[in-house]
Amino acid sequence: MILVPPSEGKAAGGDEPGWKPGLMVDRTLDRHRRDVVRAAKAVGATPRRAPCRPAMERYTGVLYQELAWATLPDDARRRGNEQLRTVSGLWGLVAPTDPIPPYRLKMSASLDGLGRLSTWWRPRLAPVLADLTRHRVVWDLLPNEHQAAMDWSESSPAARVTVRFLDAEGKTVSHWNKLLKGSLVRWILTEQPSEPEALSTFRHPLGYRFDVRASDLDGDPAAVVLRAAS
Numbered sequence: 001m002i003l004v005p006p007s008e009g010k011a012a013g014g015d016e017p018g019w020k021p022g023l024m025v026d027r028t029l030d031r032h033r034r035d036v037v038r039a040a041k042a043v044g045a046t047p048r049r050a051p052c053r054p055a056m057e058r059y060t061g062v063l064y065q066e067l068a069w070a071t072l073p074d075d076a077r078r079r080g081n082e083q084l085r086t087v088s089g090l091w092g093l094v095a096p097t098d099p100i101p102p103y104r105l106k107m108s109a110s111l112d113g114l115g116r117l118s119t120w121w122r123p124r125l126a127p128v129l130a131d132l133t134r135h136r137v138v139w140d141l142l143p144n145e146h147q148a149a150m151d152w153s154e155s156s157p158a159a160r161v162t163v164r165f166l167d168a169e170g171k172t173v174s175h176w177n178k179l180l181k182g183s184l185v186r187w188i189l190t191e192q193p194s195e196p197e198a199l200s201t202f203r204h205p206l207g208y209r210f211d212v213r214a215s216d217l218d219g220d221p222a223a224v225v226l227r228a229a230s
Helices: 028-043 062-067 074-085 117-133 177-191 195-199
Strands: 002-004 086-087 092-094 137-140 157-164 208-210 221-230
Touching: 002 177, 028 117, 062 074, 062 177, 074 086, 074 117, 074 177, 092 117, 137 177, 157 195, 195 221
Parallel strands: 002 086, 002 137, 137 157, 157 221
Antiparallel strands: 086 092, 208 221
16 A cells, blocks of 8 residues: 655646545545535635546645656556555545546635544544555655554554655755655555565655664654655
8 A cells, every 4th residue: 555645736627527425435435525514614714516536636736746657558557556655634544546626625724614624634544554554565655744644553564764865965855855755655566665665666766765774664653754865
């Protein structure tokens, strides 16, 4: 399983009807999604009856541009539909083919009747997260804002792996972070690594490589460092 944040950038329009329950992969979340959609409409976070398009066409940020979903091999996209989830303040979890309208809502936002969305989603996502990640390697690429919605106490993944990108001087990369994560997601979907050590074969065009000495592979979660070449 691969967990990523949504992008602020979103394509407009769409050829599919407006959102309704039953269209998304993780349908057990629909009753919670209806609550958030209702509260979000009160503050104009979602346009009324807006047309939908698949999530991988809707999200246009740097991570998703670098992932370049449409250019992945067919088998990698099939795997991605099962293995990749975007953690969203409005939808909870979004699969790549889920039809969604354009929207503006951060996981850190607060809505009347619900409160802070990360806190509200946390117990509601926990059982679904447990089902999706059971005995699987989880590549957790979430920032703190979205990690706040994750409750791992009910989950039993084979391993959970976080990834940090450092420059050649050892400082955390911020400017290129989303681009690097997009490349990493593409590599994971293509190569299907079964353990964090497999990142030793990851090669990024900007020169980032697996730094085994800076990584903590025995931790929970395992912490992998990818460092720029000096």
